[in-house]
Amino acid sequence: MDRKIGVVGLGYVGLPVAVAFGKEHHIVGFDINEYRIETLRQGIDYTNEVTSEDLQRATIEFTNNPSSLAEVDFIIVAVPTPINENKQPDLTPLIKASETVGSNMKKGTIVVYESTVYPGATEEVCVPVLEGKSGLKAGKDFFVGYSPERINPGDKEHTFTTITKVVSGQNEEVLDIVADVYSSVVEAGVHKASSIKVAEAAKVIENTQRDLNIALMNELAIIFDKLGIDTSEVLKAAGTKWNFLNFSPGLVGGHCIGVDPYYLTHKAESVGHHPQVILAGRRINDNMGDFVATSLIKKMIHRNMPVQGARVTVLGLTFKENVPDLRNSKVIDVIRELQEFGVDVQVTDAIANPEEAMEEYGVRLVSYEKLLPADAVVFAVPHVEYVSKGWSQFNQLLKHGKGIVVDIKSALDSSLRPSNIDLWRL
Template identity: 50%
Template sequence: MSLYKDIIEKKEAIAVIGLGYVGLPIAESFAQKVRVIGFDTNKKKIELYKKGIDLTNEIGDDTIKNTKIEFTSDEDKLEEAKFFIIAVPTPINLDKTPDLSPVIDATKILGTKIKEGSIVVYESTVYPGVTEDICIPILEEESKLRCGNDFKVGYSPERINPGDKVHRLENIKKIVSGTDEEALEEITNIYTLIIKAGVFPVSSIKVAEAAKVVENSQRDINIAFMNELAIVFDYMGIDTNEVIEAMNTKWNALNFRPGLVGGHCIGVDPYYFIYKAENLGYHSQIIASGRKINDDMASFVADAIIKKLISTDKIVKKSKIAILGITFKENCTDIRNSKIIDIIMKLKEYGIKPIVVDPLASKEEVKKEYKIELSDFNELREMDCLVFAVAHNLFKSFSFSKIDSMYGKISPKEKILIDIKGMFSIPDLEKSNYTYWRL
């Protein structure tokens, strides 16, 4: 079996299933070297890609226009490939349990298309055991082939950081695993084509699956610790960011900061670990506690906003509030699992209907996902309170004169500025004479 050789000689193709924030960059990187079929069931998304429009903003419109990816929503096109990468989302249900339906659906589609000698690699985040216990049986049932004898399977967790222009796919070390040594060798060689940082083979698929949920759970716990400190320091009247800056003067300090934890990874992956642990009879204590703290932060922020409105003698229900930013993180178009939504919902409980502005987010997508109409900057007039929720570079570039133009004709002390991400320095905020609050 030398699929690697056939791929570099373009006798065989790679197919990437799922062309979102993860799949699209992978497909583009491989397309610079070998033949790539990019498949997604979303026909509208495929048509936009064909027109040269990058919905994810991960690789850019210019790259999309010139890419060699063969975009398709036709399942039969997958029969032209022999190496498959599944990079579909793995969200959670309303009860915080794993929603494996996207990866199961992709596996069912692929199961009817693989042939002898095929290799299937999963990149979607799952708990240990999903690939071997759930996905492989589906592939075998749909294909009537046997894993190990007729086709191979591997797991290589995605580590792409949406919106990050520094830590890119090619310079992040890639964990790889396979059902046997032959599969591992082929998968290692193929990923080496695009990963400059190198690959890190592990002994089993379960180890690779565990590594992904653990690395994000670790970040979640550390952020939860900082969020708990921020809550306590708020009661004490101490600025958390100043404490962190002082703490970071020690060589072994961990530079985590408080904030809203959303998105498709850190706010989701720990629940996959918790679910699997509970199925084995163990109730997670640290990870579950961290999740609870982070999930509750939006309510804490919303309450802080209300307190500031009351402190400036405003009528809460009649206050005009603008939320700047709705994506789950800065400089990114991704709105999945955005915790800004929780702040908005909490404010609505007080009778407040905030205006929401985010030039990076798709108005259509936000309306479809959250039933929220995004506004334009020119609608930010006569505001009582500005909530800087996401640290987009555009927002950071705002001068205080521009910010001032968004408020009504009220005294500086009546102008409330909520700085969730610590975008503004305390001296600058105090110089403005605004009533402010930082997380």
């Protein structure tokens, strides 16, 4: 493998990719965020995806100077692909990254995209930008490939090197080179997709499938709540069958499961098909924050607790446990719905950045030690710091140690629940 590698975008996806390659090769790691580059040079990854030891073991030239990309001939693009307020794909980061790459790449370069997109986006959106900025012709002067990212934030078992890598290329020769490059670091091996579109489609349905499975669990949770049945107990019983899939209800946020299906539905509608099952699942999952909040309000009313002016503590704001990423967190839906009822909400998070929380959601994070005793606690994100404290923490978190606990993800053992605490969970 004699390719010189560059990685564009050093976030949750790009950094693990850069580090994996950097342990075997000398590579260039590019990001437009100056603070990100500074901290990485100091051996600090504030996303907690990569350890300081791993950063030290990797040979990476961290830079925010795009001209450094002229030194490489194999460029991996791993930038975010979010949705806008209208739930339409926002390809701005992808287009800007393509402009940067196109302006600085040389003849013979292979550009591989890892960002999640709809089928056709690499060739229809990215290639024209690369051609326009470089003055080179795709398929002749430079080549493209697509290899969907499969990073699971916070997961230390399924990592970049241990997950089979799907690869694709513009032609057979490029596909072989892309496969060869990734094979040099991915221990789990590669799967050669027959085309770039097939690889793009494979990525987008992985998270769509997961989204729909969770949507089914969420709809069941709503039904069982009305029937007065504990969903966790139902799933435990059903799970004894060998082929029952292990999914559970919850808030579906983050930059993958809650976003990717909209890329597929956008493309489907552009070719004249209105997806029904996928969008139905999205509607259910997008509305779960409101359901959690109104369920707590009902509990409070049944206990003759005043709602207006009541204090509710929310434990956790990030989109997922033990991950500091706040993007597209659905906990904010719970907070805002409670505030609509006139509830005084105080929010804490053990690992989120307070400045980011304020910037992203206008939420002021309170340190755990400074939380005022509340009428109810929404255990929204089961960070290990909270789970390890167990039920005893509610002696301090609740007024006089009694009240309501909403355990969204059933992280606490209900059999150990103190008698003076009323528990509600999905």
